[in-house]
Amino acid sequence: MRTISALILLLTTHFAYPQPALESRLDSFFHQQSPAQPGFVLSIEKHGQPLYYNTTGHGLDSTTNFRMxxxxxxxxxxxILLLEKQGxxxxxxxxxxWLPELPLHVGKTILIRHLLTHSSGLLDYENLIPVTQTTQVLDADVLRLLSTHDSTLFPPGSRFRYSNSGYCLLALIIQRVxxxxxxxxxxxxxxxxLHMDSSAVYIPGAHIPRRAMGYPNDQSVTSATKGDGGVYTSLNDYAKWTRALQQNKLINLPTTLKRLRFPINPTSYYAAGWFEYANPPLILFHSGSTCGFSNFVIQLPADELSIVFFSNLADNQKPFETINRILKETNFADLEPIFHLHDLTR
Structure with a gap:
């Protein structure tokens, strides 16, 4: 079911808002989708208020918990940043x-900030898993795999290279600290x-309320690690997260991103779980892809605008590309500059 607020339509922004055209075209696109699982959900909000919401797929709605x-x-x-705030x-x-099991060179030269910005040069744990392994890898297993290699792909802090290994180690550091x-x-x-009451970190065997199952496979050998991909949340709960970031409820996000940001190219950076496209207007972006889910989250901080797309189908980028084209053609927003950043996560 779609929803749109007449009051919000009157708000000014950097973008034109031909709302009837936007609403009509998005409605038409959703109407063309199959109602069977799997599917996807879309939310567009400004100042914490809904501009547009719609869903397709059996049983999926704003309370469905998707793997992020x-x-x-x-x-x-x-x-990590909250622990730093606490001293x-x-x-x-x-x-x-914090991880003395790591070899000396790796342990001394890589800083926590390198893990936060994908600039550590850590080996990819996925490439170290034995081909015969059938049990799921945990964050502690990632540490064990890395503890036998005292080398990095490049000097830490010298370049950007997306690393799930780094975020698994961050989860272990959080536990120990x-x-x-x-x-x-x-x-x-x-x-x-933040009253994200239905959100949870995945634990094998634990109940997750209103959990979406992923297609074509819900789980894989690498689906049980927590720090790089284990959170489940819904559109409703993620909206609370977005609003908390906009209002700096936990930390001052703009200041933190500027302090940590690591350059990818002249217009793009990475810091603390966000790609930044810094050629005005500033766009914050991240995607999440796994064996059964495809997610895209975007924020335009100057307008307190958020666009969120969750799908319980792997490699389901095309619907979001269509949504982006509709946003662009109705003069709502042009998100095309961020799509090349999604390719860096693969």
């Missing part, structure tokens, strides 16, 4: 301080204060 895959990295990064660690700590599980720390320090 790499969108999880925002929550992992926030947990429990520094982003300039060598990771060997906070003396509690990663799942409990995120729930207590992020989900609870």
């Amino acid at each position: 895959a790499s969108v999880t990295k925002q929550f992992t990064a926030m947990a 429990a660690l520094s982003v300039d700590d060598p990771i060997g301080r 906070a003396h509690t599980s990663f799942s409990n720390f995120v729930a207590t320090n992020i989900f609870l204060p």
Whole structure:
């Protein structure tokens, strides 16, 4: 079911808002979709108020919990930053301080900030998993795999290279610094204060309310790691997260991103779970792709505008590309500059 607020239509912004055309074309696009699972949901909000919402797919709605895959990295990064705010660690700590199992060179030269910005040069744990492995890999297994390699792909801090390994290690650092599980720390320090009541970090066998199952496969050998992809949340709960970031409820996000940002190219950066496209207007972006889910989240901070797309189908980028084309052709927003950043996560 779509929804649109007449009051919001009157708000001014950097973008023109031919709302009837936008609404009509998005409605038409959703109407063309099959109602059978799998499907996708879309939410567009400004100042925390809905501009547009629609869904397709059996049983999917704004309360359905989707696996966030790499969108999880925002929550992992926030947990680290909250620990820094508490004085429990520094982003300039060598990771060997908290993970002494790592070889000497890796532990001393890689800093926490390198993990947060994908500039560590860590080996990809996915390439170290034995081809015969059938049991799911956990974050602790990632540490064990990396502990036998005292080398990096490049000097830490010298270049950008997307790394799931780094965010798995961040989850372990959070556990050791906070003396509690990663799942409990995120729930207590992020989900609870923001009233994200149905959100959870994936634990094999644990119940997740209104959980969407992924297609064609819900789980794989790498689906049980937490720090790089284990959060489940809904459109309703993610809207609370977005609004909290816009209002700096947990940390001052703009200041933090400027402090940590690592350059990818002359117009793009990465910091703390967000790609930044910095050629005005500033666009914050991340995607999440896994064996059964495809997610895209965008923020335009100057307008407090958010666009969120969750799908329980793997490699389901084409519907979002169509949505983006509709947004562009109705003069709502042009998100095309961010799509090349999605390719960096593969």
